[in-house]
Amino acid sequence: MTTASEAPSLAPRPAQRLRGKNLIAVASGKGGVGKTWFAITLSHALARAGRKVLLFDGDLGLANVDIQLGLMPKTDLGSVVAGRLTLNQATVNFPEAGFDILAGRSGSGTLANIPLSRLQMLGDDLVVLSGGYDKVVVDLGAGVEKTTRNFAQQAGTIMVVTTDEPTSLTDAYAFIKVTHMERPGSDMRIVVNMANSTREGERIYNTLLKACEGFLKISPPLAGVIRRDLKVREAIRNQTPILIRSPNSEAAADVEAIVERLLNPAR
Ligand SMILES: Nc1ncnc2c1ncn2[C@@H]1O[C@H](COP(=O)(O)OP(=O)(O)OP(=O)(O)O)[C@@H](O)[C@H]1O
Ligand SMILES: [Mg+2]
Secondary structure: OOOOOOOOOOOOOOOOOOOEEEEEEEEOOOOOOOHHHHHHHHHHHHHHOOOOEEEEEEOOOOOOHHHHHOOOOOOOHHHHHOOOOOHHHHOEEEOOOOEEEEOOOOOOOOOOOOOHHHHHHHHHHHHHHHOOOOEEEEEEOOOOOHHHHHHHHHEEEEEEEEOOOHHHHHHHHHHHHHHHHHOOOOOEEEEEEEEOOHHHHHHHHHHHHHHHHHHHOOOOOEEEEEEOOHHHHHHHHOOOOHHHHOOOOHHHHHHHHHHHHHHOOOO
16 A cells, blocks of 8 residues: 555656757847847857857847848747747748748737746747757847746856946846856856957956856856947848858957857867
């Protein structure tokens, strides 16, 4: 005879979230710091380095990867959330840049209010899908909302983008703190964007690093500094990837250097 305590528990076990080692989430805290542009350029540079890449638009509130690239994908996450397509079926190829894209909902709809259980399922499906790629880059929305945190928790690496603005630095710190509390040991790395110079960007990084070390006892490394460059705006306005429109620009070179270090950490 088995007693109740010996019988297998039917109570739901705490959710074991799947993790994607090759998932790179691009986050920030504050909006408008260049996450989407960086996620696109990072994906492009990884593809140019010979990797099989998927760019996933994880900004469920204001998806705009497709807009920055001037694409009108026939399939998007909206169909996935509605249960009409699988993630795999909703993925489109972007041959000019050599990587795949899973667009957010195009048009006016928002996916920001989908239930947490559906969101977690989506994240788990994304981890499964990532098995078919070398790298999956996830462009996140601003802030620390549940959608953003959900995808960040599943990423093997989180690139936290900041600029030199005090509000941006404060919000980047807030994002790092929340992520560290929820998932200690997360691989978070800092990207300083729109820096006036590489030296200036490194100084900004050190300010953020000091706060992380002082209050959180963690030392997120610098992924790299991206200089402020008019070619970025120009490329976005023309809805063309910067690595096609201005491959020799400073900002493009800075992202390629970040990819070089990401793929060859020992150098
Ligand atoms: N290195 C750079 N040099 C100059 N301008 C830049 C640079 N990076 C980004 N920008 C500018 O910042 C703007 C915002 O970029 P982007 O839309 O990628 O930011 P975001 O963080 O994704 O915003 P959101 O939080 O709204 O999603 C771009 O339109 C571009 O003009
Ligand atoms: Mg964006």
